[in-house]
Amino acid sequence: MKNLQAVFIDRDGTIGGTGHFIHPRDFTLYEGSADAITRLKKAGLLVFAFTNQHRISRQQATKAEFQEQFQTYGFDDAFICPHSDEDGCSCKKPGIGMLLEAAEKHGLDLKRCAVIGDVGSTDMLAAHRVGAIKILVRTGWGDASLTTYRDRWSEAEPDFVAENVLEAAEWLTADRNK
Template sequence: MNKAIFWDLLGTLGGSSHTLINNNFEFFDHAIPALQKATENNYLNIIITNQSHIAHNRLTLEEYNDSLKKLIIRLEDKGIKITEVYTCPHAKKDNCQCKKPQPLLVNQAIKKYDLNQNESFIIGDSGKNDMLLANNSNMKSILVLTGEGIKSLTDSRQLWSEMRPTHIAEDSLDAVNKIVLFL
């Protein structure tokens, strides 16, 4: 069986939806070393992201895919392989099954890549999306304090109060260090 890290994209690895829409997404300084360290420790890097701005016509699916291809090429140039990117393009009102925190996309990846859930992690900055996704997928979670991370622990904690992340990390590199060193 394989092990994976499911990465949230926006707020965890870099940028915001505005930077993705404007095609100027930048990775946080800690993101590249984090992805490299995950790769070096035999984790599959899988990105799982909600992109409702596609449903809201702020970005076309084609524009999103073009931006994504550029991001993946930048990572490949640094020796980082992204196994797959799972994207939900729907609006919340669509009530789809692929939007985080629903586990559909994680479950598809578990089957497709023969993943061991006990050795895999979900890392993200949103309690109501990423941490609940981990809970719904029976996986370990690490909440990073970048992006919406601090807000997830304060202003919006009530939205996911029924669970706790496995760990809290300063950023994506700190999260991978916790996985490699302590877990």
């Protein structure tokens, strides 16, 4: 993708875990996730974590624990919504608050960014709302997003459906290596 500036990657179900909350100390990356992050960074892209983590509001983990985890994995920055559904914030996906914060902080044009995630009704809708490239992975909730829950995000069509985050990274960087 020419002129791509950054890639936002969801956590649970996209780079690892089960699609459900797992504390950062117990979280395990999927095979290929670390390679995907490395590949994107070697292509000159900024790589950001982009995740809803309402368990922070329940004091089951801290934002700092997530930020430390993402830093360990090699992310350039982490945008984390700690709020519950009842908080009514603008950052919780499919809201675009985290994307707008990242754009302001890092001088990004969100139309020159990509979002990789496993949930159509959050990750893909947020990407759609800012005009970013949308990549749905089949890991985590990905297959269910494409079938059982497709009606919840029918206005957004993924630009690419990948088996996993590594295939998504390969697709994004394919023409950069020619």
